[in-house]
Every structure is written in C-alpha cells, then in structure tokens.
Amino acid sequence: MMPAGMHLLLEKPSLLCLYHLGLHGQLPIKLAEAGLHFDILLDSKVYEAQCSYFTEMKAQLDTQGQQYRFLMSDDPAVLLQMRSTFKQGKHMLVFADGNSGAHAAAADKIEVDFFNDALRVRRGIGLISYLLQVPIFSFTHDVRHPDIRVRMGERIAPDRSESRSDYIQRSTQLLYTFLESELRTAPWKWECWGYLHRMDAFTKPEGKQGNQHGSVDPEAILKLPLNNKVGSFDRKNYSFYY
Structure with a gap:
C-alpha cells in the first residue's frame, strides 16, 4: 500500500529520504512499483562491499521499464550528476541516516536535537535541497502482512526568506525529528545505534x-x-x- 500525498511527487523532482529501519532495501522497489523514477545516491565503499546486493536491486528496479542509476556520494562530479537527474524529471533517493562520510570534516556536520541530546550529523541533504532548489520527503513503513505499507512525511522545502545555513539546520532537524518519532515506540528498528560512536556523532562536553x-x-x-x-x-x- 502506497502513502497518501504521492501526488506531491508528481509536481517536482524531489529528494526521497529513507532510513535504516529494517526494510530499507525493499522500499526502493516499492517506490518504483508505485511509478516513481529515481537515481540512488550511495557511498562507494558501501556499494563495493555489497555490490551483488545492489546489482540484484537494480535488476528488480529496471523491470519497471525505467533506467535507475547509482551515483557515488564521493564522486567530485556528483552535484552535477544530481542536477542532471533532476533536469530529467527524476527523483534522487538518499539514505538520511547512513554512516557515509563518518570521518567528514567538522564543517560538514551540524548539531541536531535527537532524543533530548545533541547529535552531529551530515548536512549534505539540506545543502543539496537548497542549492538545487528541490523539496525533501521522508519515507518509512509499516508491515501489514503480507504487504508493506509505505508512509511519507511532510514536504520540506527552502523558504525564500531563509538563509542557506538556516534552511540546512531546519531541514536536517526535521529529518531527524521524523526519525525520532519512528523510534519512540520501536527503538530496536534502527540499525544505526551500533555504529553511532564511530560516526563522530557526539560532541564531548566542556568541563x-x-x-x-x-x-x-x-x-x-x-x-x-x-x-x-x-x-x-x-x-x-x-x-x-x-
């Protein structure tokens, strides 16, 4: 079952954000089956480590009659490639909570509130949204055997009155507020707990x-x-x- 609000994705190419909540590998297939055409942004090391898995995923995606590409986040030309994706009318699917770029410079991270604590996370999704002027939508799921029910979050988009830094902060916070709402009643669903400590995600307090x-x-x-x-x-x- 597909989420309400899908008509919004027909208006303009968007950033489609998934989280590591158990069935994230199946959601791209579900979204493609719903008629969404997108490329997928991945870390090259993740792609290389799971190449056979992603090859199988692409084969399943391509059965929908469209061509789906994997773009590598560490490619120097990735921003131009994403611009091309959007100009073709396609969406870009990204993982909002992954460990890609775990050793990124401090300037590439911002602090968000997460379960009443501060978490340092990558700012890339908000930056891409602002630079390329595309909205952001978060996705999650519920299992309703034998089907998977996909749910979509609220539209996040740049406001003309916002500065770049203000929008990046607001949009990134909203992405993690959405994730927090999913985890409050089922924290075990998130696969990233185990490696947050390796992502330089915490700011050590002074004192x-x-x-x-x-x-x-x-x-x-x-x-x-x-x-x-x-x-x-x-x-x-x-x-x-x-």
Whole structure:
C-alpha cells in the first residue's frame, strides 16, 4: 500500500529520504512499483562491499521499464550528476541516516536535537535541497502482512526568506525529528545505534569531572579494566579514557 500525498511527487523532482529501519532495501522497489523514477545516491565503499546486493536491486528496479542509476556520494562530479537527474524529471533517493562520510570534516556536520541530546550529523541533504532548489520527503513503513505499507512525511522545502545555513539546520532537524518519532515506540528498528560512536556523532562536553575528557554526568561513567588498567567508559559520549 502506497502513502497518501504521492501526488506531491508528481509536481517536482524531489529528494526521497529513507532510513535504516529494517526494510530499507525493499522500499526502493516499492517506490518504483508505485511509478516513481529515481537515481540512488550511495557511498562507494558501501556499494563495493555489497555490490551483488545492489546489482540484484537494480535488476528488480529496471523491470519497471525505467533506467535507475547509482551515483557515488564521493564522486567530485556528483552535484552535477544530481542536477542532471533532476533536469530529467527524476527523483534522487538518499539514505538520511547512513554512516557515509563518518570521518567528514567538522564543517560538514551540524548539531541536531535527537532524543533530548545533541547529535552531529551530515548536512549534505539540506545543502543539496537548497542549492538545487528541490523539496525533501521522508519515507518509512509499516508491515501489514503480507504487504508493506509505505508512509511519507511532510514536504520540506527552502523558504525564500531563509538563509542557506538556516534552511540546512531546519531541514536536517526535521529529518531527524521524523526519525525520532519512528523510534519512540520501536527503538530496536534502527540499525544505526551500533555504529553511532564511530560516526563522530557526539560532541564531548566542556568541563572537568574527574578527567577533562569525561562526561559532566557522573551516572554515565562506568569503571572498566582494559590492558591491565582501570579506565572510565563514558556511556553518554561513547569515549574511554584512563
């Protein structure tokens, strides 16, 4: 079953945002079956590691009678390639919460509120939306055996009165507010919990609490032995120090 509001996607090419919520590999097929034509933005390392999987996905997509392309996010010409995609009237499908670019420079990340804490995330989706003047739509799903019900979030688009930085902040926050709403009743659905600590997603607070690198929240600290020494594991900021 396809979501209400699909008519909005017929008005203008858009950024279609998926999240790693369990059936993200099937949603591109569902969207293609609904008549949406899009290219898919991927990290080249992810593509190389799962090449056979993506080859099979493309074969399934191409049965819809359209050509679907994979674009690599680390290609220097990717912005021009996306511009070409939109000029052809196609959408661009992206994963809003992936670990692509986990070691990106600090300037490429912004802070958003996520479960009453600060999360540092890539700003690329908002930047693309602003530069190419295309709206953003988030997608998720519910399983209604034997079918998958796709749900679509509200339209996010640049406002003429907004600066680039203000729009990037607002749009990125809305993407993660949508994700948070999905996880509040089913946090186990999100596959990214396990590697947030490797994405440089947390800002270590300033201040000293026994150690200058430590959390200001003493309840977050666990004393753990490592390499024959006892150190402190900061559960809030995913850091370990002696």
